[in-house]
Amino acid sequence: xxxxxxxxxxxxxxxxxxxxxxxxxxxxxxxxxxxxxxxxxxxxxxxxxxxxxxxxxxxxxxxxxxxxxxxxxxxxxxxxxxxxxxxxxxxxxxxxxxxxxxxxxxxxxxxxxxxxxxxxxxxxxxxx
Amino acid sequence: xxxxxxxxxxxxxxxxxxxxxxxxxxxxxxxxxxxxxxxxxxxxxxxxxxxxxxxxxxxxxxxxxxxxxxxxxxxxxxxxxxxxxxxxxxxxxxxxxxxxxxxxxxxxxxxxxxxxxxxxxxxxxxxxxxxxxxxxxxxxxxxxxxxxxxxxxxxxxxxxxxxxxxxxxxxxxxxxxxxxxxxxxxxxxxxxxxxxxxxxxxxxxxxxxxxxxxxxxxxxxxxxxxxxxxxxxxxxxxxxxxxxxxxxxxxxxxxxxxxxxxxxxxxxxxxxxxxxxxxxxxxxxxxxxxxxxxxxxxxxxxxxxxxxxxxxxxxxxxxxxxxxxxxxxxxxxxxxxxxxxxxxxxxxxxxxxxxxxxxxxxxxxxxxxxxxxxxxxxxxxxxxxxxxxxxxxxxxxxxxxxxxxxxxxxxxxx
Ligand SMILES: Cc1ncc(COP(=O)(O)O)c(C=O)c1O
Numbered sequence: 001x002x003x004x005x006x007x008x009x010x011x012x013x014x015x016x017x018x019x020x021x022x023x024x025x026x027x028x029x030x031x032x033x034x035x036x037x038x039x040x041x042x043x044x045x046x047x048x049x050x051x052x053x054x055x056x057x058x059x060x061x062x063x064x065x066x067x068x069x070x071x072x073x074x075x076x077x078x079x080x081x082x083x084x085x086x087x088x089x090x091x092x093x094x095x096x097x098x099x100x101x102x103x104x105x106x107x108x109x110x111x112x113x114x115x116x117x118x119x120x121x122x123x124x125x126x127x128x
Numbered sequence: 129x130x131x132x133x134x135x136x137x138x139x140x141x142x143x144x145x146x147x148x149x150x151x152x153x154x155x156x157x158x159x160x161x162x163x164x165x166x167x168x169x170x171x172x173x174x175x176x177x178x179x180x181x182x183x184x185x186x187x188x189x190x191x192x193x194x195x196x197x198x199x200x201x202x203x204x205x206x207x208x209x210x211x212x213x214x215x216x217x218x219x220x221x222x223x224x225x226x227x228x229x230x231x232x233x234x235x236x237x238x239x240x241x242x243x244x245x246x247x248x249x250x251x252x253x254x255x256x257x258x259x260x261x262x263x264x265x266x267x268x269x270x271x272x273x274x275x276x277x278x279x280x281x282x283x284x285x286x287x288x289x290x291x292x293x294x295x296x297x298x299x300x301x302x303x304x305x306x307x308x309x310x311x312x313x314x315x316x317x318x319x320x321x322x323x324x325x326x327x328x329x330x331x332x333x334x335x336x337x338x339x340x341x342x343x344x345x346x347x348x349x350x351x352x353x354x355x356x357x358x359x360x361x362x363x364x365x366x367x368x369x370x371x372x373x374x375x376x377x378x379x380x381x382x383x384x385x386x387x388x389x390x391x392x393x394x395x396x397x398x399x400x401x402x403x404x405x406x407x408x409x410x411x412x413x414x415x416x417x418x419x420x421x422x423x424x425x426x427x428x429x430x431x432x433x434x435x436x437x438x439x440x441x442x443x444x445x446x447x448x449x450x451x452x453x454x455x456x457x458x459x460x461x462x463x464x465x466x467x468x469x470x471x472x473x474x475x476x477x478x479x480x481x482x483x484x485x486x487x488x489x490x491x492x493x494x495x496x497x498x499x500x501x502x503x504x505x506x507x508x509x510x511x512x513x514x515x516x517x518x519x520x521x522x523x524x525x526x527x528x529x530x531x532x533x534x535x536x537x538x539x540x541x542x
Contacts, residue, residue: 011540014482039479039511064511066481067541111481 007067007102014067019060019077026058030121034110039065041073043118047085054085061118066111068100073115075099085124091116137430137438141521143168157492157526162307162337162470162499162517164359167423171362174422175415185411187388201414204421205404211424212354213345214371220407221417224368225336226256228355231370231383231407232332233260236299237268238381245298246271248291248329250283250313251507252306255500257334261301271295275302276507281309281460288318292325300331304338308501308513309460310443310467312338315349330376336360337468340427341519342436346371358416362520363423367416370407377403384409427520435520439469442518442527446471449531455538459513470517472499475534478541480514486537492529 023029023044032041046058059077076096080088093113097104104112141147144166147154158166178200184191186198202216209219222228247261251274265272273295275288283302291297300322305312315333322329332353338344340361346354353376357368372380382389382400386409391399400406427435444464450456450473459472475483484496495515498505505512516530 007540014541064479066479066485068481068485108481108485 009101010067010071013071013074017070018074019081020062020070020074021060022062023058023060028122028124030118030123032114032118032121034065034069034114039063039069039111039114041065041069041114041118043073043077043115043122045080045122045124047124056080056083056085061115065114068104068108069111069114072096072100072112073118076115076119080119088119088124091119137434137520138523140430143170143426144521145169145172147521155491157522157529159516159518159522159526159530160493160495161519161522162360162515163495164365165362165519166521167362167364167419168426170426171364171419171422175364175419178415178418183414186414187405188411197414201412201417204414204417207421208369208417208424209371211428212339212356212369212371213347214354215374217403218346218371218374218377220370220372220377220404221412222355222368222370223366223413224357224359225334225355226357228368228370229256229332229334230260232353232355233264234383235380236330237264241268241270241298242296243269244271244296246273246295247299247301248273248275248288248295248297249300250275250277250288250302252277252281252283252309252311252501252504253301253303254307254334254336255502257301257303257332258503261299270298273297274503277309277311277504280462281306281311282466283311283313283318285314285317285321289321289325292322292329297326297329300326300329301334302332303334303336304344305341305468306460306501306504307337307470308472308499308504308515310470310472311460312342312466312468315351319350337470340423340432340435341439341468343432352376358420358423361420361423362426363420364416367413367420374403377407382406382409386410388412430520438520439518440464440467442522442524443467443469443471445524445527446516446530449527453531453534453538456534459508459510469519470515472513472515474510474513475537475541478537480512482541483514483534483537486540487530487533490529490533490536492533494530 023046026044027047028045030043041063044060047054048057059081061073061077146166182196182200184194184197186201205219206216209216247265247270273291276284322331330352333351335354335356339356352373354371359365389401389406389409391401447464455476457474461467480496484494487494497512
């Protein structure tokens, strides 16, 4: 069974999610829904200005969902911490697929990319 | 045929090309029949036959081929109306249940309700019932009353009666069998109460999960409207029906306008054709009607009470197996006699999508999500559920595979 091989990371993140929780005074935040299953995802981002750079110093997500939506939220929040917000423009579905490392079928795209939707809804000006 | 139904059901899979030896899906344990069923070769061939030997625009040509197409369409309507036990002119072909329901909502938006009257539904309704009626209620400023279900997923009949007594209800809509809870509603009892407490109400029955699974008689149930979809009962996608009492259809205004549904047309005025054509604007879906008629033949060959028995047996077995799995929580009644052929459930803390995902790895197809019934899931405090639904080609070995599959799900996510 191939899931034993390829889903280890996803299962591990299901057991021990990274960056799950809230940020008290976020610079950006958003709410997303997956209409397929009614799942909800909240995203919180804190940025800091240093000179002419604006850097993401904290990113957290909250909400219940399937293992794939939870894993992609853990992975993407981890990925964006430390990025300059101008680098957010490089973030797309391909990156999320790469981070997850498992094939995402058409019917699971909504789950896998829910975190991307949440990031878009944060309306960070460099990521549109 | 009826006496040999057991044998007939045993060999039934060979009628379905999707399960045939050279199909990529030959070993698939297909348990998403409440969403849509697979199609037997008889149905597929009937559509090929229609296009190979009878295709022309019906009603519109005087040449022989058009007459043939008209006859095929007409005889399909006759067959399906007999199956559902209504008069042929009481059966309107639609794209499916959703289309039928939107049609009813549109037609009733004209000259039927008075302000502050009410529409009564149940919390277990599919979005295709809820949303059109909710929109109708909002646009006409009507009350939308909702009957709850108890913790066993059984409709609160006392509350149903109370709401009818204390409100000016004009339209009552409920499902015959819930696509989530599996509960079969006592339609006759609900109709009896409605006729007594709210005699001017029209009653609409969503029969999507009962037609084709158990014997359903429009006449006997005595509702005013009944809707169902062909694709859930071995027929093709894109065809379904709105069945309604003749005297109601005659008064009801059409919900779709154009060719074929008219008598005479001038620039300023149109008179409509008689029923059923008044409700079927445009070139009809003849291949859909033909396919559905063929599906009806197929189902009647097995016998609807045999199908009912078969599904009840599989549900009973599944419920018994689930009782031994402490990580499963079922939704709906624990008694199989109160259910149709489906079971929704949750696995401990595992999301329904993950349940479906791990089962898919084992070649088992089930449904996961809210099954187009979000308010019902909210009312039960679950965000989603997994659902296994049976049909004629499923058997005991599918139940064992499901149970084994679920043990694996529990192990993977422990
Ligand atoms: C109970 C119930 N009502 C209505 C519908 C809507 O049917 P369709 O999507 O074929 O229009 C379905 C199935 O999706 C159903 O299960």
